[in-house]
Amino acid sequence: MTCIPDESEFSALTARLRELANPDAVDGWPTEHLRILWQAGAARWVIPREFGGDGIEAGTLLWRYRELARASLLTAFIFSQRNAACQRIESSANRHIAKRLLPDLASGHIQATVGISHLTTSRQHWQVPTVTATLDGTDYLLNGVVPWATGAGSADLMVTGGTLSDGRQLLAAVPVKSPAVVVRPAIAMLGLSASCTGEVELHDVRVPASDVLHGPVERVMAAGGGGAGSLSTSAIAIGTAQGTLDRFAEEAKRRPELNQYLKPLQQEADVLAQSLAAAALAMAGPSQEDRVSPETLRQRANSLVIRAAQAWLAATRGAGYVSGHPAERAVRDSLFFLVWSCPQAVLDASLKELSCGLW
Numbered sequence: 037m038t039c040i041p042d043e044s045e046f047s048a049l050t051a052r053l054r055e056l057a058n059p060d061a062v063d064g065w066p067t068e069h070l071r072i073l074w075q076a077g078a079a080r081w082v083i084p085r086e087f088g089g090d091g092i093e094a095g096t097l098l099w100r101y102r103e104l105a106r107a108s109l110l111t112a113f114i115f116s117q118r119n120a121a122c123q124r125i126e127s128s129a130n131r132h133i134a135k136r137l138l139p140d141l142a143s144g145h146i147q148a149t150v151g152i153s154h155l156t157t158s159r160q161h162w163q164v165p166t167v168t169a170t171l172d173g174t175d176y177l178l179n180g181v182v183p184w185a186t187g188a189g190s191a192d193l194m195v196t197g198g199t200l201s202d203g204r205q206l207l208a209a210v211p212v213k214s215p216a217v218v219v220r221p222a223i224a225m226l227g228l229s230a231s232c233t234g235e236v237e238l239h240d241v242r243v244p245a246s247d248v249l250h251g252p253v254e255r256v257m258a259a260g261g262g263g264a265g266s267l268s269t270s271a272i273a274i275g276t277a278q279g280t281l282d283r284f285a286e287e288a289k290r291r292p293e294l295n296q297y298l299k300p301l302q303q304e305a306d307v308l309a310q311s312l313a314a315a316a317l318a319m320a321g322p323s324q325e326d327r328v329s330p331e332t333l334r335q336r337a338n339s340l341v342i343r344a345a346q347a348w349l350a351a352t353r354g355a356g357y358v359s360g361h362p363a364e365r366a367v368r369d370s371l372f373f374l375v376w377s378c379p380q381a382v383l384d385a386s387l388k389e390l391s392c393g394l395w
C-alpha cells in the first residue's frame with residue numbers, strides 16, 4: 037500500500053488550504069488546517085518506513101514545504117516545527133526512543149514540537165545558558181526557560197535541550213503534559229500569532245541517560261543537519277513569496293501596468309525554486325562546487341519574500357494598508373523571515389541589504 041499522496045491529491049490538499057482563512061491571533065490555533073493535513077497523511081511523510089511512515093525524499097519534502105507555504109504559511113510553518121522534532125528523534129543513535137515515539141508520531145496519535153533555538157540562534161549572548169542540564173545519579177535534570185516553542189500547548193512532547201556546566205549540550209524529547217513543564221501563554225506577535233508560540237518553563241525535568249537523543253556533546257545542534265537556516269526554512273520563504281505573487285498577479289490581471297513589476301519578481305521566485313531543487317539534489321549526491329549554499333539561498337529567499345510583499349502593498353496603495361487587507365498581512369508575515377531561524381550570516385546579509393539604500 038502506498039500512503040504518499042500523488043500529485044493531484046497533493047494539489048487538492050493545497051487547494052483546500054488556500055480556501056481556508058488563516059487566523060491571525062493567539063486564540064486562532066489552526067485546528068482545521070492541521071486536521072486536513074493529517075487527513076492527507078502528512079504525519080507520515082518524514083517518518084521512515086520501518087516506523088510506519090512514508091520516508092519521503094528530502095527533495096520531495098522541500099517541494100511540498102514550498103507548495104504548502106504558498107497556500108498557507110501558518111500551516112507550513114507549524115508543520116515544519118513538528119517535523120523538526122521528528123527528524124531529531126529519527127537521527128538519534130538512541131534507537132529505543134525512536135522505536136517508542138516514531139510509530140505514534142507517524143499515526144498522528146501524538147503531536148510534537150521543538151524548543152531548540154536557545155542552542156542555535158536565541159540568547160547566544162547570555163553569560164549563563166537559558167536551560168541548564170545537571171547530572172543526578174544517572175539522570176539529567178533540565179531547568180530553565182525555553183524561549184521559543186511553537187504550539188507547545190497542543191503538543192505531547194517537545195524536543196529541547198540543555199547545557200551542562202562544562203559546556204556540553206544534550207537533546208531530549210520532553211513530555212509537555214507533565215507537572216515539571218509549564219507552557220506560558222502564547223505571545224502576540226507582528227505576524228504568525230496563531231502559531232501559538234511562546235516560552236516553556238522546565239522545572240527539574242528528569243531525563244534518564246538512556247532517554248537522551250543527542251549528546252552530551254559540544255554544539256549538539258551542529259550534528260544531524262536541519263538546523264538554523266536549513267533548506268526547509270528557504271523552501272517556506274520561497275513558497276510564501278510565491279503565494280504573495282499569486283495574489284499580486286490577481287491584481288495585475290485587472291491592472292496590466294503592474295506586470296512590469298510583477299514579472300521580474302515571478303522570475304526571481306522561479307529561479308530560487310530551481311536553486312532549491314538543485315540544492316536538494318546536491319544534498320543527496322556528491323557536492324557540486326557551483327551550487328548555491330543553504331545560507332545564500334536563505335538570504336535570497338528572505339530578500340524576495342519581503343520585497344514581493346512590499347511591492348504588492350505598494351501596488352494596492354492605501355486600501356492595502358488597511359488592517360485585514362491580505363497585502364498588509366503579507367507584509368507582516370514576510371518580516372517573520374528576518375527573525376526566524378536565521379544564522380548570523382543570514383542576519384548580517386539582511387542588515388547589509390537594509391542598510392544600503394538606493395544610492
Ligand SMILES: Cc1cc2nc3c(=O)[nH]c(=O)nc-3n(C[C@H](O)[C@H](O)[C@H](O)COP(=O)(O)OP(=O)(O)OC[C@H]3O[C@@H](n4cnc5c(N)ncnc54)[C@H](O)[C@@H]3O)c2cc1C
Nearest residue numbers: 117150151152153157158159161184185186233375376377
Ligand atoms: C513566530 C516565531 C516562531 C518560532 N518558533 C520556534 C520554535 O518552534 N522553536 C524554536 O526553537 N525556535 C522558534 N523561534 C525562534 C527563532 O528561530 C529565533 O531563534 C528567534 O527569533 C531569535 O530571536 P531572539 O529574540 O530569541 O534572539 P536574541 O539573539 O536572544 O535577541 C534577543 C534580544 O537580545 C538583544 N541582543 C541580541 N544580541 C545581543 C548581543 N550580542 N549583546 C547584547 N544584546 C543582544 C537584542 O536586543 C535582542 O532584541 C520562533 C521565532 C518566531 C518569531
